[in-house]
Amino acid sequence: MAKLNENYLNLKESYLFSEIAHRVEKYSTANPDKKVIRLGIGDVTLPIGSTMIHALHEGVDAMASSDSFKGYGPERGYDFVRNAIVEYYGRNGVSVEADEIFVSDGAKSDTGNITDLFDKDNIVMVPDPVYPVYVDTNTMDGRNIIYIDANVENNFLPMPDKNVHADIIYLCSPNNPTGATYSKEQLKEWVDYALLNDAIILFDSAYEAFITDESLPRSIFAIEGAKKCAIEFCSLSKTAGFTGTRCGYTVVPKELTITASNGTVMSLNAMWNRRQSTKFNGVSYIVQKGAAAAFSKEGMAQSRENIKFYQENAKIIADTLAKKNIRFFGGINSPYIWFECPNGMDSWAFFDYLLENAQVVGTPGAGFGKNGQKFFRLTSFGNRENTIEAMERIEKLLSK
Ligand SMILES: Cc1ncc(COP(=O)(O)O)c(C=O)c1O
Incomplete structure (x- = not known):
């Protein structure tokens, strides 16, 4: 009989992105008229140079x-x-x-x-x-x-x-x-x-x-x-x-x-x-x-332009968080902005709050380990229009 690599029994379910997709789908099905903006996934969006x-x-x-x-x-x-x-x-x-x-x-x-x-x-x-x-x-x-x-x-x-x-x-x-x-x-x-x-x-x-x-x-x-x-x-x-x-x-x-x-x-x-x-x-x-x-020199220069674009998105996100006095990390030398969920909220609770009230999707810090429990990750890889709109919505929500 074939024997398993039983170490696979010790793997935690790969839960983070499937759970996010599940919650977003459920919300979108119930609210088809709402435009959801995704700033969760760590994938680039600009074309190759x-x-x-x-x-x-x-x-x-x-x-x-x-x-x-x-x-x-x-x-x-x-x-x-x-x-x-x-x-x-x-x-x-x-x-x-x-x-x-x-x-x-x-x-x-x-x-x-x-x-x-x-x-x-x-x-x-x-x-x-x-x-x-x-x-x-x-x-x-x-x-x-x-x-x-x-x-x-x-x-x-x-x-x-x-x-x-x-x-x-x-x-x-x-x-x-x-x-x-x-x-x-x-x-x-x-x-x-x-x-x-x-x-x-x-x-x-x-x-x-x-x-x-x-x-x-x-x-x-x-x-x-x-x-x-x-x-x-x-x-x-x-x-x-x-x-x-x-x-x-x-x-x-x-x-x-x-x-x-x-x-x-x-x-x-x-x-x-x-x-x-x-x-x-x-x-x-x-x-x-x-x-x-x-x-190559030309290739590097083109990719640099794309990175600059993402960095400008990161700044838009960082400026909004700073305006709302939310403590954040990253965003300057990195495409990721990692911030403390407001009012000590748990990261999954904040995920739902943001989805339901601002229709913005981020990544709950809990998915990266216990120290992420009260943190949230946004990425700068979105397009400009969506990044600005998402941050306007977040600013408005957190001003209530
Ligand atoms: C820290 C880190 N290392 C490696 C990778 C994977 O990179 P690649 O697309 O080259 O497999 C990622 C992708 O998200 C990452 O965040």
Whole structure:
């Protein structure tokens, strides 16, 4: 008889977005004349820039003739993409090498799949609130998870506690859902903690392109010592509008090693290469053509315009909350605005209140962990008209 991976019994139901959809549908069916504005989901809405679109077309055309046709590609991704990524890091003052970069179909897969490299008996540390993928993928493997509190007291940027040991640490900066972003000094403390504990930091940098404050690190590799203890996950989803096109990349430094129980020193770069070449057959040439264009000067400038547009939406949201004296986090170096529900309301109660009285949909903080219980997430990925209208409705509602 086939036996289950019984760790799946320990997964919490994936409840957040299905419950939101259910409540919105119920409300819309009962109130068909009401226009509901959705600022809940973390997906981009603006089209991909013309430089990337042109390159994607070139990729398609290459498939049409035998002299330019491409079949299976190199396992870590085409050189032209990896070299473009090396240059991109270089422009941000960080040195990485092309053979430390692995092109993938996105940061969600890589942050999940990386768990293949680690034994079940590691202690995994995740912040609460958290992007649920880190928790669910480790639960699927039966790993022990410890939570560190991200809250108002620490500006949603928890710092290491020298009395608590972890083997694997997930950090996400700029953060989903809170929008909080670590400074270089704070990340240095995490790197020092990881080195002291022989731990590995899994650093999710999916929102680095939203950083506007030049003093904030866009990569953990801007921190001395990080190459000995960190892996970085990046994505073109929010950077260049590739949420549907699918492309990301992971940086695994060659210096990063773990000693096996028999004393063999293993390179995580070599292990990840082995894992990917066994279980993954790469990103299509067409998408990689588009990805390389996203790192070109013109491509970057176009994506920057889209990000600027989302940042203006974020400012509209932030200004309204500030006007109503609501404490919020994020929104400056991040597409997410995370705020305290008014009058100490529970986040699901506030969700219903907002839906029923302003027809605006956000994401209840409770869906990201216990510390989100009284918080709410709005995203800046909506269109301008809807963002303005939603905030006018919220302002009016909270003035009553
Ligand atoms: C923190 C974080 N990491 C990773 C991802 C997934 O990125 P990708 O689209 O590259 O899989 C998301 C998407 O919402 C995210 O919020």
